Amino acid sequence: MTDPYSILGVSPENTDEQIKKAYRELAKKYHPDVNPGVDTSDKMKEINQAYDLIMKMREAGNKGRYYQDTNTSSSRNYSSDAFNLYRAQTLIAQGRYTEARIVLDSVNQASRDAEWYYIYGVLLANSGAYFDARVKFEEAVRRDPYNPLYRQALNRMSAGGAFSSSPRGNSVSGDCSGCDMCSGLICADCLCECLGGDLIRCC
Amino acid sequence: MFGYIRPDQKNLLVKELELYKAVYCGLCNALHKYVSPFMPLTLNYDFVLLASLRLALERTPPRTERKRCTASPFKKKCRLCVSECAPLIYTAQASTVLSYYQLKDDILDRDKPFFKRALKKIILILITPAFKKICRENSHIRGLSQKTRDNLSKLSALEKTGSSDIDTLADISGQLLADAASTGLEGENYETASQLGKNIGKWLYIIDAFDDMEKDSKSGAFNPLTVRFGSVEKVKQNAEAIDAVISNYVYAASQLTDNLPSTCYNGIIKNIITEGLDITAQKVLFKTNGKVKKTND
Numbered sequence: 001m002t003d004p005y006s007i008l009g010v011s012p013e014n015t016d017e018q019i020k021k022a023y024r025e026l027a028k029k030y031h032p033d034v035n036p037g038v039d040t041s042d043k044m045k046e047i048n049q050a051y052d053l054i055m056k057m058r059e060a061g062n063k064g065r066y067y068q069d070t071n072t073s074s075s076r077n078y079s080s081d082a083f084n085l086y087r088a089q090t091l092i093a094q095g096r097y098t099e100a101r102i103v104l105d106s107v108n109q110a111s112r113d114a115e116w117y118y119i120y121g122v123l124l125a126n127s128g129a130y131f132d133a134r135v136k137f138e139e140a141v142r143r144d145p146y147n148p149l150y151r152q153a154l155n156r157m158s159a160g161g162a163f164s165s166s167p168r169g170n171s172v173s174g175d176c177s178g179c180d181m182c183s184g185l186i187c188a189d190c191l192c193e194c195l196g197g198d199l200i201r202c203c
Numbered sequence: 204m205f206g207y208i209r210p211d212q213k214n215l216l217v218k219e220l221e222l223y224k225a226v227y228c229g230l231c232n233a234l235h236k237y238v239s240p241f242m243p244l245t246l247n248y249d250f251v252l253l254a255s256l257r258l259a260l261e262r263t264p265p266r267t268e269r270k271r272c273t274a275s276p277f278k279k280k281c282r283l284c285v286s287e288c289a290p291l292i293y294t295a296q297a298s299t300v301l302s303y304y305q306l307k308d309d310i311l312d313r314d315k316p317f318f319k320r321a322l323k324k325i326i327l328i329l330i331t332p333a334f335k336k337i338c339r340e341n342s343h344i345r346g347l348s349q350k351t352r353d354n355l356s357k358l359s360a361l362e363k364t365g366s367s368d369i370d371t372l373a374d375i376s377g378q379l380l381a382d383a384a385s386t387g388l389e390g391e392n393y394e395t396a397s398q399l400g401k402n403i404g405k406w407l408y409i410i411d412a413f414d415d416m417e418k419d420s421k422s423g424a425f426n427p428l429t430v431r432f433g434s435v436e437k438v439k440q441n442a443e444a445i446d447a448v449i450s451n452y453v454y455a456a457s458q459l460t461d462n463l464p465s466t467c468y469n470g471i472i473k474n475i476i477t478e479g480l481d482i483t484a485q486k487v488l489f490k491t492n493g494k495v496k497k498t499n500d
Binding site for chain 2: 130
């Protein structure tokens with residue numbers, strides 16, 4: 001995998017602001033509107049992915065730093081494990097399952113949390129190993145019963161397919177049909193009328 | 204392990220049902236003409252899906268003829284013309300490879316009743332020269348035979364160790380059908396056929412394991428589901444979970460049918476995958492209609 005920092009032409013020491021600036025400049029440079037007739041979509045995609053990855057990694061790093069204050073003994077591991085989880089997710093998104101498996105296996109036993117089980121489940125489900133994927137999702141739900149993402153993944157495994165290949169909750173949370181909108185407006189109207197106002201004049 | 208893949212006939216259009224029968228008869232004829240006069244004995248419904256898939260991927264126009272044959276000497280039946288129909292000839296030869304190894308495996312199985320084994324032995328002896336001939340003459344079939352043998356030995360080696368890694372077992376088993384479906388194709392067609400074959404092959408492995416579970420536990424033979432869940436009773440308690448897991452294979456396969464070029468065979472293929480497989484699964488897993496009959500008619 002190419003280093004996301006080198007794609008943006010920055011170094012890991014740079015601040016978030018500097019990275020954002022570098023990203024904006026590159027995005028301007030390769031924007032399709034600026035380059036008519038040249039296909040820059042691949043380059044744009046690369047830049048976007050690199051930027052997203054760096055931001056995610058930094059976010060994870062911050063989480064690691066937070067733990068550093070409270071729990072000094074496992075701080076180092078935590079931050080590198082969080083990095084590994086994100087790395088695994090990017091590899092899964094790119095379809096490089098063998099590498100993702102190696103990265104996930106390298107996370108040490110003690111710090112395998114619900115998220116680790118979830119990501120491993122996604123990896124297995126994407127590579128077609130549905131029996132083991134189910135076991136992993138069940139474990140993720142057992143460890144963190146209140147995470148809707150894990151529960152959703154397990155349900156998707158049980159509801160017969162529809163397991164999307166996207167690694168992280170890209171699912172549509174709820175459809176909004178014409179009916180829903182109308183009934184919503186009517187409800188709002190009723191509530192307004194209760195308080196003396198009016199939303200829909202005619203009813 | 205053959206005979207589970209059937210269409211849901213009630214939901215086929217009349218023309219699709221006719222085409223399905225025509226493919227069946229055409230395949231039977233291809234086995235007779237291009238492999239061995241004894242080969243139609245091994246024909247079953249699974250291979251009709253394989254044939255339809257190849258016919259669709261190679262965009263073969265459905266040329267039919269009405270003829271009498273050995274199986275139906277009095278009534279003329281509509282069947283696909285086999286001459287110059289490469290997909291039918293290929294499927295006939297590929298199914299010979301699968302049947303050959305299946306028969307070889309069956310006669311080693313000491314738990315089967317004696318007369319059944321004797322019958323299979325006779326069929327095996329009858330078709331072996333034809334099998335050797337097609338392997339000699341066709342390099343694709345030779346390659347397929349090699350791959351099938353390798354995968355089967357990998358599978359039996361893993362089964363001998365009593366592995367509980369059911370996903371890997373299913374994967375190797377799925378590869379058998381993937382190879383049979385995709386050999387000789389190229390590019391996108393290869394990918395589609397291979398993935399479709401693999402998912403259906405995996406599904407087949409689990410369904411077959413569930414159906415044979417009780418028999419296996421009596422004879423002490425290896426069964427991946429019993430090993431995975433602990434005992435026959437536990438597997439039965441988990442029937443719904445198994446149903447959920449294998450419906451993922453069906454879902455993956457049904458997504459892949461969108462990649463097929465639009466031909467008259469698509470209706471049959473989609474029907475078998477989205478409806479036929481599920482009916483079989485319900486019958487096997489929940490015994491809604493007794494044990495599935497494995498017939499070779």
